[in-house]
Amino acid sequence: MRALQAAAPWGAGSLKVVEAPDPSPSHGEVLVRMKAVSLNYRDLLMINGMYGRASATTEDLITPFSDGCGVVEAIGPGVTRVAVGDRVATLFFQNWNAGRPTLAKLSSALGFPIPGAGRELAVFSQEGVSKVPDYLTDQQVATLPCAALTAWRGLFEDARLEPGDTVVLQGTGGVSIFGLQFAKAAGYRTIITSSSDEKLARAKTLGADHLINYKTTPDWGRAVREIAPDGADFIMEVGGGGTIQQSLRAVRIGGHIAIIGVVAGAGDINPAVLIGNSARLQGLSVGSREMFEAMCRALELHGIGPVVDKVFPWTEAGAAFAAMAGGEHFGKIVLEF
Structure with a gap:
């Protein structure tokens, strides 16, 4: 072979x-x-x-x-x-x-x-x-094994979300696009970010409710607050040090930030900000076979491609x-x- x-x-x-x-x-x-x-x-x-x-x-x-x-x-x-x-x-x-x-x-x-x-x-x-x-x-x-399961676990295993809650998906890579598809199936309001208007338009066809170009709107945390004044209930954090400060600005009091990547590099987090808004930051590394099989049942039920x-x-x-x-x-x- x-x-x-x-x-x-x-x-x-x-x-x-x-x-x-x-x-x-x-x-x-x-x-x-x-x-x-x-x-x-x-x-x-x-x-x-x-x-x-x-x-x-x-x-x-x-x-x-x-x-x-x-x-x-x-x-x-x-x-x-x-x-x-x-x-x-x-x-x-x-x-x-x-x-x-x-x-x-x-x-x-x-x-x-x-x-x-x-x-x-x-x-x-x-x-x-x-x-x-x-x-x-x-x-x-x-x-499915990494990107899909990471999004699944972040949204449904670790976070406590309800239909109508607001979720932010960073970028249009594998995890975030799966997150968008899962969030729509669950009845969440979705905000997706990208530096490309073309990619944002494609995300719109998958059901994204709100689009933010972080290149033209670098203070995208403030833009999230304009859409959801109380802040986002959940943020899929893929950027790491390059984006975490905007995520902390965008998340609601008591909200959940799932840290799944560092594509924008490492950085510092100010603990006082977390104390001030009682946000939860959770590192996330894929998931178990039991989670994978539950995800596959949901994929089949909703016909997600x-x-x-x-x-x-x-x-x-x-x-x-x-x-x-x-x-x-x-x-x-x-x-x-």
């Missing part, structure tokens, strides 16, 4: 297609023939040697991608959750089935340190895959990463096998 591999000196240019022996499943494992994988910002950091509880060393070899769709080709002894021929998604955390997160559960992420889904054939624990709705394409399934913006052959992963780094995408970028 063939697999993608990144190594020092890192960067998209270090990605290579290598030959590797065909794997076979052991007890409790499944062999999956991959059909598609999707890119997350995490993957961009990973191939640059910058991601993980410890940064990659010059000795590490990384097979990237946590998010994939494939078909079970063989099963090992003791496998009961899936059968040969089942279409499955890989799960971001291979050992987080349910319950609260722990260090052990959060240390089981695909891509690094566990080899990821960027290979033609891959062996996973039966606990680390899940069957998926039939109506979704392989490309759409590949977008994940937004796949760009598709590349899996052997052209470098070009896909260049598109991501350039902010060209709306929704998700997918590699197809």
